[in-house]
Amino acid sequence: METLAKLQVLGEGAKYDICSSTSGPQGSGVCQSFTPDGRCISLLRVLMSNNCERDCAYCPNRVQRDVPRTTFAPEELARLFMDFYRRNYVSGLFLSSGIDDNADKTMDKMLATAELLRSQHGFTGYIHLKLIPGCSAGHIQEAVRLAQRVSINCETPDQESLARLSRAKSWEDITGAMEMVRTLTAADRGRQSTQFIVGAAQETDLAILKRALDCYRRYNMLRVYFSAFVPVPDTPLAVLDRTSLVREQRLYQSDFLLRQYGFRVEELPFVDGQLPLDQDPKLAWARANPGFFPLEVNRATRKELLRVPGIGPVSAGRIIKVRRQGTIANLNELKNIGVVTSRAAPYLLIRGKLAMPNRAQFNFQQLSLFGGD
Numbered sequence: 237m238e239t240l241a242k243l244q245v246l247g248e249g250a251k252y253d254i255c256s257s258t259s260g261p262q263g264s265g266v267c268q269s270f271t272p273d274g275r276c277i278s279l280l281r282v283l284m285s286n287n288c289e290r291d292c293a294y295c296p297n298r299v300q301r302d303v304p305r306t307t308f309a310p311e312e313l314a315r316l317f318m319d320f321y322r323r324n325y326v327s328g329l330f331l332s333s334g335i336d337d338n339a340d341k342t343m344d345k346m347l348a349t350a351e352l353l354r355s356q357h358g359f360t361g362y363i364h365l366k367l368i369p370g371c372s373a374g375h376i377q378e379a380v381r382l383a384q385r386v387s388i389n390c391e392t393p394d395q396e397s398l399a400r401l402s403r404a405k406s407w408e409d410i411t412g413a414m415e416m417v418r419t420l421t422a423a424d425r426g427r428q429s430t431q432f433i434v435g436a437a438q439e440t441d442l443a444i445l446k447r448a449l450d451c452y453r454r455y456n457m458l459r460v461y462f463s464a465f466v467p468v469p470d471t472p473l474a475v476l477d478r479t480s481l482v483r484e485q486r487l488y489q490s491d492f493l494l495r496q497y498g499f500r501v502e503e504l505p506f507v508d509g510q511l512p513l514d515q516d517p518k519l520a521w522a523r524a525n526p527g528f529f530p531l532e533v534n535r536a537t538r539k540e541l542l543r544v545p546g547i548g549p550v551s552a553g554r555i556i557k558v559r560r561q562g563t564i565a566n567l568n569e570l571k572n573i574g575v576v577t578s579r580a581a582p583y584l585l586i587r588g589k590l591a592m593p594n595r596a597q598f599n600f601q602q603l604s605l606f607g608g609d
């Protein structure tokens with residue numbers, strides 16, 4: 237098979253591997269991601285091989301599927317990437333793989349590709365390597381040496397739910413690899429990420445978020461990604477419905493609330509372990525806690541401001557900065573510094589007066605988590 241034909245097959249096969257909250261699943265080949273310093277870059281997202289010895293129930297590359305199979309040689313993929321790089325098509329590489337023969341042999345090929353890029357082609361840019369579950373400690377160490385980021389997918393919150401998706405994957409292999417990466421990168425926090433498949437294993441949002449928090453705290457995880465389950469033809473899970481993208485969005489919103497807004501997981505608006513789909517979790521919390529509001533914008537602490545719908549970490553910081561010079565006088569001033577005033581106004585006082593004069597029309601006593609915006 238010609239190189240570009242391989243790219244079409246192996247780029248398409250990699251589309252379910254997520255490298256940012258906006259990266260997929262989408263078309264094959266190139267995706268957008270963010271480097272640890274915040275830059276948005278284009279990555280060549282591709283598999284080393286879509287041959288796989290495993291039969292994961294959700295996977296488009298599972299061994300039983302009748303699909304075109306191919307593998308890049310390390311030299312071939314390194315040349316292809318550098319050609320794209322020199323043409324400014326991409327700035328970095330996201331490399332994953334099916335398990336071709338066994339985990340260590342697959343990692344050998346992936347690491348050889350990265351080594352060629354570093355030593356032979358002089359590429360010093362961004363490389364993200366997926367760790368193959370069950371690979372050796374030496375392979376993990378080499379991946380950390382060669383790549384700016386490494387990752388291994390949790391897929392589900394625990395071994396019980398993982399067993400519903402894969403007979404071959406071991407929770408101990410996954411967490412053991414995470415722990416080793418944490419140890420190897422202790423002086424360089426934020427070098428690994430992970431991913432959950434949402435909705436494939438009958439798991440709850442609460443279980444996913446608790447496990448995500450555990451990953452952040454225990455393994456110094458840079459990011460946790462959530463991928464709404466998409467049924468693949470000719471797999472055991474093809475009979476399941478596709479998971480709503482809104483559910484994926486609610487998990488990302490909750491993840492931000494937990495990491496950047498000071499929320500605790502117990503405060504999120506779960507119903508039978510699931511997040512409501514009809515409004516974002518921060519707004520649901522605000523409507524369920526009318527006694528917390530309204531807040532005087534000129535006196536509220538940063539922690540309090542972050543509880544207000546329409547105010548995020550950046551705009552909360554700007555509010556505090558403006559207050560050092562004087563007072564905030566009206567909604568236009570808040571709007572000019574980045575507050576989404578259409579969402580924030582019902583929850584604020586400005587100089588002791590309601591920011592929304594017709595606040596009485598807003599139902600602050602609404603305790604349901606399913607009220608409209």
